[in-house]
Amino acid sequence: MAFRTNHRKHATDVDGTIATLLLDWYDVHHRELPWRTTPSDLKRGIRPDPYRVWLSEIMLQQTTVEAVKPYFRAFVDKWPDVGALAAADTEDVMKAWAGLGYYSRARNLKACAQTVALLPGGRFPDDEDGLRALPGIGPYTAAAIASIAFGRPAAVVDGNVERVVTRLFSIATPLPQAKVEIRAHVVRMLAATRPGDFAQAMMDLGATICTPRRPRCMLCPLRSDCSAVVSGDPELYPVKPAKAERPQRRGAAFVAVRSDGAVLLRKRPGKGLLGGMTEVPTTDWTSRVDGATGADSAPFAANWQRAGTITHVFTHFALDLDVFRAETTSDQAPDGHFWSAAADLAGEALPSVMKKVIEAAIPGATKRGR
DNA sequence: GACTCGTGGGA
DNA sequence: TTCCCAAGAGT
Numbered sequence: 536m537a538f539r540t541n542h543r544k545h546a547t548d549v550d551g552t553i554a555t556l557l558l559d560w561y562d563v564h565h566r567e568l569p570w571r572t573t574p575s576d577l578k579r580g581i582r583p584d585p586y587r588v589w590l591s592e593i594m595l596q597q598t599t600v601e602a603v604k605p606y607f608r609a610f611v612d613k614w615p616d617v618g619a620l621a622a623a624d625t626e627d628v629m630k631a632w633a634g635l636g637y638y639s640r641a642r643n644l645k646a647c648a649q650t651v652a653l654l655p656g657g658r659f660p661d662d663e664d665g666l667r668a669l670p671g672i673g674p675y676t677a678a679a680i681a682s683i684a685f686g687r688p689a690a691v692v693d694g695n696v697e698r699v700v701t702r703l704f705s706i707a708t709p710l711p712q713a714k715v716e717i718r719a720h721v722v723r724m725l726a727a728t729r730p731g732d733f734a735q736a737m738m739d740l741g742a743t744i745c746t747p748r749r750p751r752c753m754l755c756p757l758r759s760d761c762s763a764v765v766s767g768d769p770e771l772y773p774v775k776p777a778k779a780e781r782p783q784r785r786g787a788a789f790v791a792v793r794s795d796g797a798v799l800l801r802k803r804p805g806k807g808l809l810g811g812m813t814e815v816p817t818t819d820w821t822s823r824v825d826g827a828t829g830a831d832s833a834p835f836a837a838n839w840q841r842a843g844t845i846t847h848v849f850t851h852f853a854l855d856l857d858v859f860r861a862e863t864t865s866d867q868a869p870d871g872h873f874w875s876a877a878a879d880l881a882g883e884a885l886p887s888v889m890k891k892v893i894e895a896a897i898p899g900a901t902k903r904g905r
Numbered sequence: 906g907a908c909t910c911g912t913g914g915g916a
Numbered sequence: 917t918t919c920c921c922a923a924g925a926g927t
Contacts, residue, residue, distance in 0.1 A: 591923085592923065593923095593924095594923090595922080595923040595924095596922085596923065596924045596925070597910090597911085597912095597921085597922055597923085597924055597925090598911085598912080598913095598922060598923080598924095599912090599913075599914075599921090599922045599923095600922080600923080601913090601914085602912070602913065602914090602922085603922095603923090634911090634912075635911080635912075636910085636911030636912045636913090637910055637911055637912085637924085637925090638910080638911080639909095639910070639925080639926075640910095640924095640925085643925080643926090670925095670926095671924095671925070671926090672925085673924055673925045673926080674924085674925090675923070675924060675925085676923080676924075676925085679923065691923085693922090693923045693924080694921085694922065694923075694924085695922090695923070696923090711906085734923090735923090738923055741923090742922085742923085747920075747921070747922095748915090748916070748920085749916090778919090778920085779908095807909085807910085808909080808910065808911090809910090809911085810910090847911090847912090848911090848912085849910080849911060849912085850909075850910060850911060850912090851908080851909065851910075886911075886912090887911070887912060887913085888911085888912095907927100908926100908927085909925100909926085909927085910924105910925095910926095912922100913921105913922100914920105914921095914922100915919105915920090915921095916918100916919090916920090
């Protein structure tokens with residue numbers, strides 16, 4: 536292929552060489568993913584479905600490919616197109632999203648589907664600006680959909696691209712300030728012929744070769760052009776600010792079990808932490824380790840028994856919840872609460888932390904049914 | 906620009 | 917164990 540005469544060439548030629556090397560690598564080593572159209576399919580004129588591209592991109596925000604796969608399959612099975620999702624019950628969408636995290640994505644997903652369904656032809660906008668205006672679609676996702684689904688030469692910059700580019704050019708500027716510089720490099724390297732494949736190739740390279748730790752530089756198609764390989768340690772890049780330490784909170788959670796196995800639940804507020812999701816009654820989650828987390832802070836009087844303590848780590852704090860369980864014959868649900876039948880529990884919109892709580896009180900309860 | 910917002914897996 | 921972090925967006 537290309538001779539290594541980079542030092543004799545202009546920057547644009549080098550950038551073009553990088554794109555070619557990357558795409559040649561991608562043709563052979565690309566990952567096969569449920570939402571992806573392969574390079575050979577693209578060459579046969581098979582275009583990706585914008586709905587599936589969009590859905591996968593939303594799910595993949597700050598979420599691993601392996602975590603997304605089963606959710607993606609479940610969603611396209613239930614709601615095969617944007618019209619179906621637009622018509623779906625929001626509660627059903629939250630239930631299907633439960634466990635995937637960052638639940639505002641699910642609400643924005645539904646809102647976005649409804650907006651798109653009202654557009655001419657019920658189709659997604661086919662450019663960055665149009666996409667960027669939709670709920671849940673930011674700079675990255677707009678560029679990703681524009682390039683992958685519509686072949687637009689958009690600069691797709693995600694965490695993978697940031698890592699690859701900062702290493703490629705030894706960019707020591709810490710993130711997020713380095714983003715401007717990174718983006719400029721991507722714009723220059725962008726292969727106008729295959730924008731979508733270029734974007735996905737960069738991400739595949741970052742995910743499989745140019746990894747955060749112990750990158751496999753010997754297998755990298757760009758190693759000859761990589762500044763970090765030549766001049767130092769690729770793991771030094773990208774430079775990120777130190778993380779704030781994670782505070783500890785604690786509280787108590789109350790699992791009330793009816794004689795038929797139903798469990799008392801309630802709905803969290805629409806916004807904020809675990810917004811719109813379902814939970815068992817709990818105390819406030821206080822920063823006081825000596826806070827009152829006993830049975831006396833239960834939502835109603837009952838024969839509360841300790842059922843252990845669960846721990847859960849959120850992005851910006853860690854949580855210990857003392858779990859209490861009580862059997863009750865009362866069929867009454869306190870204001871704002873409802874009974875969920877034993878067979879329905881597994882399908883409720885329960886975030887992982889709440890499944891942990893219920894499992895501590897009733898082993899297997901969230902795994903039955905459905 | 907600095908926070909908030911989940912979860913599970915890997916080193 | 918502890919830390920890092922994964923195809924970021926909204927405020």
